[in-house]
Amino acid sequence: MPTFALGPNQYGKAETRIVRVTRGPGGDEITDLNVSVSLRGDLAASHLTGDNAAVLPTDTQKNTVYAFAREHGIDGIEAFATRLARHFVESQPSIHGARVAVEQYPWQPVDGRHSFRRDGGEIRTATVHHDDAGTQVVSGVRDLVLLKTTDSEFHGFVQDRYTTLPETRDRILATSVNATWRHAGPAGDAYGTARAALIEAFADTHSLALQQTLYAMGERVLAACPGVVEVKLSLPNRHHFLVDLTPFGLDNPNEVYYAADRPYGLIEGSVRRDDDVAEEVAWSF
Numbered sequence: 211m212p213t214f215a216l217g218p219n220q221y222g223k224a225e226t227r228i229v230r231v232t233r234g235p236g237g238d239e240i241t242d243l244n245v246s247v248s249l250r251g252d253l254a255a256s257h258l259t260g261d262n263a264a265v266l267p268t269d270t271q272k273n274t275v276y277a278f279a280r281e282h283g284i285d286g287i288e289a290f291a292t293r294l295a296r297h298f299v300e301s302q303p304s305i306h307g308a309r310v311a312v313e314q315y316p317w318q319p320v321d322g323r324h325s326f327r328r329d330g331g332e333i334r335t336a337t338v339h340h341d342d343a344g345t346q347v348v349s350g351v352r353d354l355v356l357l358k359t360t361d362s363e364f365h366g367f368v369q370d371r372y373t374t375l376p377e378t379r380d381r382i383l384a385t386s387v388n389a390t391w392r393h394a395g396p397a398g399d400a401y402g403t404a405r406a407a408l409i410e411a412f413a414d415t416h417s418l419a420l421q422q423t424l425y426a427m428g429e430r431v432l433a434a435c436p437g438v439v440e441v442k443l444s445l446p447n448r449h450h451f452l453v454d455l456t457p458f459g460l461d462n463p464n465e466v467y468y469a470a471d472r473p474y475g476l477i478e479g480s481v482r483r484d485d486d487v488a489e490e491v492a493w494s495f
């Protein structure tokens with residue numbers, strides 16, 4: 211007779227959308243968030259027998275997100291997520307660990323009063339894990355699209371019988387940055403500095419490979435943000451291929467490109483301080 215056991219599990223309310231308006235005489239502000247809560251703890255009974263005595267309903271978790279936005283305000287997504295994660299663990303004896311992930315969608319004021327324009331595609335993120343061992347805060351940015359028209363090469367790579375890619379000393383380099391960075395302690399106000407470091411390193415680095423640019427971007431964030439101990443980057447290589455215009459009797463001196471959407475190279479890696487102790491829980495889902 212085979213026997214079975216419940217493995218790791220978590221539960222929570224995913225993607226609670228919340229728009230908070232902060233009203234002021236000098237104009238309103240809006241904070242537009244997507245909040246996902248995952249809780250871990252003594253939850254086997256609910257899975258094994260349907261006994262829900264230890265289960266804080268996901269509906270209650272959603273209500274808590276809204277209530278905290280009113281009671282405490284949203285003083286940065288890292289602080290908001292930390293407050294929620296601690297609340298669930300500290301208020302519920304059955305809950306031993308909480309993960310709160312927040313996405314923030316940027317809006318820009320249009321008239322300085324009460325009209326706004328949704329800004330670009332880029333999303334700010336924060337994920338907080340809290341349990342007995344402490345609080346881990348990871349901040350990040352997603353879908354930050356960057357492109358440089360030159361200053362990028364790719365050559366010297368392996369050639370086997372399937373290789374057709376020509377070596378290039380001058381190409382477009384483009385990516386959509388997905389970056390997360392882990393703080394040693396509570397997150398300070400590092401978002402603007404980290405984001406600027408990513409963009410500047412992309413622009414400054416004469417790239418011989420997107421891998422090299424990835425490392426430079428991670429290194430720049432660590433150099434600029436003393437409280438950050440590890441940076442993870444996932445960089446799709448948004449290929450731009452020169453179009454062959456010779457059938458039309460035209461040359462193409464690096465001017466006309468085809469922007470391919472797939473397949474794409476995907477370059478991923480982390481850069482950390484030498485003395486950093488890996489904190490895998492901070493990244494786990």
Ligand SMILES: O=c1[nH]c(=O)c2[nH]c(=O)[nH]c2[nH]1
Binds near residue numbers: 364375418420421447
């Ligand atoms: O920067 C790059 N890294 C690669 O590993 C790679 N592979 C490829 O086909 N083009 C590129 N570009």
